[in-house]
Amino acid sequence: MRTEDLHINVDRLMKRLDTLAGIGAIEGGGVCRLALTDEDRLGRDLVSGWMEELGLAVTVDRIGNVVGIRQGREDCPPVLTGSHIDSVATGGRYDGSLGVLAGLEAMAVLDEAGVTTRKPIGVAFFTNEEGARFAPDMMGSGVHQGMLDLGEMLDIRGIDGRRVSDALAEIGYAGSESVGAFKADSYLELHVEQGPVLEQEGFTIGAVEGVQGISWTEYRLTGTSNHAGTTPMHLRKDAGYVAAAIAVEARRLALEMGGTQVATVGVSELRPNLVNVIAAEALLTLDLRNTKEERLQWAEARLNELIEGIVSEEGVGVQSRRLARFEPVTFDPDMIALVEGTAQRLGCRVKRLPSGAGHDAQMFAPNCPTGMIFVPSQGGISHNVAEYTAPEDIRAGADVLLQALIARAG
Numbered sequence: 001m002r003t004e005d006l007h008i009n010v011d012r013l014m015k016r017l018d019t020l021a022g023i024g025a026i027e028g029g030g031v032c033r034l035a036l037t038d039e040d041r042l043g044r045d046l047v048s049g050w051m052e053e054l055g056l057a058v059t060v061d062r063i064g065n066v067v068g069i070r071q072g073r074e075d076c077p078p079v080l081t082g083s084h085i086d087s088v089a090t091g092g093r094y095d096g097s098l099g100v101l102a103g104l105e106a107m108a109v110l111d112e113a114g115v116t117t118r119k120p121i122g123v124a125f126f127t128n129e130e131g132a133r134f135a136p137d138m139m140g141s142g143v144h145q146g147m148l149d150l151g152e153m154l155d156i157r158g159i160d161g162r163r164v165s166d167a168l169a170e171i172g173y174a175g176s177e178s179v180g181a182f183k184a185d186s187y188l189e190l191h192v193e194q195g196p197v198l199e200q201e202g203f204t205i206g207a208v209e210g211v212q213g214i215s216w217t218e219y220r221l222t223g224t225s226n227h228a229g230t231t232p233m234h235l236r237k238d239a240g241y242v243a244a245a246i247a248v249e250a251r252r253l254a255l256e257m258g259g260t261q262v263a264t265v266g267v268s269e270l271r272p273n274l275v276n277v278i279a280a281e282a283l284l285t286l287d288l289r290n291t292k293e294e295r296l297q298w299a300e301a302r303l304n305e306l307i308e309g310i311v312s313e314e315g316v317g318v319q320s321r322r323l324a325r326f327e328p329v330t331f332d333p334d335m336i337a338l339v340e341g342t343a344q345r346l347g348c349r350v351k352r353l354p355s356g357a358g359h360d361a362q363m364f365a366p367n368c369p370t371g372m373i374f375v376p377s378q379g380g381i382s383h384n385v386a387e388y389t390a391p392e393d394i395r396a397g398a399d400v401l402l403q404a405l406i407a408r409a410g
């Protein structure tokens, strides 16, 4: 059979997705596999086992990235695919997992067809793509590609106070493979869109043009705890009010700016968090994103001004800490065209679009030709247990990945 006529085995892929989704399974069909937890370890063990079964040469690097390489006829930098298997606490079963398991599926099809590509093909899962427990996100792939410093990342403490290095050792994935200099021929990642565009416009495949810029900041506000009933309004130093005001201003700014600007207050915790006590402290996070770097910088500066005003008016103290900051990236035109052309050849309706979510691919983009394939998310829902992509779209996306990898690896 000609390699152009090879197709993935969607039942085998769906079965693997189900098996992996059984690890850290939560109510509603989703998963909770926060980075470097026991659930993450179990997921890693399962997928590494599948890599071994496929006869891949498996390595674990010093921040726990796991890469399985299928030999090619030539000994040269591999065509790499993959994604992540860690999730947010209320994650869906496709976010990240689909890209890793579709990569494995492509390897299995090549084995069954007895095909040896000219270049090696690798499939990887990267540590802590989500950044929900340990910020920043794309931590493992950032270190893997020399965008983030290993020492700094190992020292980071998560939302539960644990250090990355300790949690990594505890799950047994502090590998020995060096980091920062892995040279890939190219990188291609399949991922669910996590947005509404493909479904709303009736497309099956997204040829992703790039990833928008990301800015995460943590604010610790300190006011004065006081009696909710006896304290006149003009005497308050209410950290709870300031946290709420920041959320309101952030949303107002994003709406005023329009375009691709988004703003999210995802964490907002008050202390002592009691009905009749004016909050002494507030902890909140602000997630700002834009496809244009200069617009993202403008949003950051404008919000800082607004926050300074609110804080000084209320007489509350503020400490801010940057959790993540990545500039927008654009993918390689040839890789975008490869995804688009492959999808068209397979008879899929395909659209070019930017990615609203961060992905491991953005860490490869400056170093090698990089591209992404999107498949639709039902209702545009993600980071939610209801995340769903239909099997026929999964098949289409995985077939595009298989064929694009074959084209790239020769």
Ligand code: HGY
Pocket (backbone or CB within 6 Å): 129, 130, 131, 137, 138, 356, 357, 358, 359
């Ligand atoms: O936050 C993100 O965009 C990604 O899911 N880590």
Ligand code: MN
Pocket (backbone or CB within 6 Å): 084, 095, 096, 129, 191, 358, 359
């Ligand atoms: Mn993801």
Ligand code: MN
Pocket (backbone or CB within 6 Å): 088, 095, 130, 357, 383
């Ligand atoms: Mn995600």
